[in-house]
Amino acid sequence: MRISFLHTIDGNRQVFEQAARDLGLHADDLRHEVRADLREAVQQAGTFPIDLRKETSRCLLELAAHADAVVLTCATLGPAVAEIENSPAPIVRADAALAAASAKAGGTIAVLCAAESAIESTRKLFTEHARENNASVEVVHLAHAWALFQSGDLDACFTAIASSAEQAYDAGATVVAFAHPWMSPAVQLAGKRRRPLDSAHAALRAAMQQFNERSAGD
Structure with a gap:
């Protein structure tokens, strides 16, 4: 199964490759494209204008032409997926896959x-x-974690995220979800009894399921 990824943070390559190994997928079947400029342009604009949505869609369709599934790993660019029609391969929003997995638990997310x-x-x-x-x-907005991530202090960043996850569980959350794929390493730092959900594993499971369903229908 060939899976292509559209990232806006280069470090997400390693996150998804690790998740792929966990799920029995091979690194040779993964293709990564990084477009940090798209996320930065949206942040500068303060909105997601039509020209950036079109460029995001173009990138996704180009990847889909040579893959069995495509995963968009950036939540900021996620809304562009809804505007794509007739893709040659399933296009999975990592954040949407995470939202679906989180909702199954019910309660408070x-x-x-x-x-x-x-x-x-x-x-x-x-x-x-x-x-x-x-x-x-x-x-829950973790502005301090974003600042630590951007400064490159990853150990402190992931420790802060894990601590916030524990606080959310202590406050009564049924499930805690990490909105960004790059947060995934913090899962290992959180309490084993209450494990947060991450979008890398959720997205790959969704991509595999959609690929299998499409293959079965052909």
Whole structure:
């Protein structure tokens, strides 16, 4: 199964390659494209204008032409997927796959989100999925974790994220979800009894499922 990724943070390559190994996928079947400029342009604009949506869609369709599935790993660019029609391969939003997996648990979902530009789209997406299971959603903005991540202090960043996850569980969350794929290493630092969900594993499981369903229908 060939899977292509559209990233906006280069470090997400390693995150998804590790998740792929965990799920029995081979690194040789993965293709990565990094377009940090797209996320930066959205952040500078303060919105997601049509020209950036079109460029994101073009990139995704180009990847889909040579893959069995495509994963968009950036929550900020996620809304562009809804505008794509007739893709030659399934296109999975990592954040949407995470929202669906989180909603299955019901109850209260705490979504830890670092990038301010992704907060509103994340809230909307998780709320849509939660509604189907009568769950409630709280998006927690971790501005300090984003600052640590951007400064390159990853150990402190992941420790802060894990601590925030524990606090969310202590406050009554049924499930804690990490909105950004790069947060995934913090899962290992959180309590083993209450393991947060990460989008890398959720997205790859969704991509594999959609590929199998499409293959079965052919």
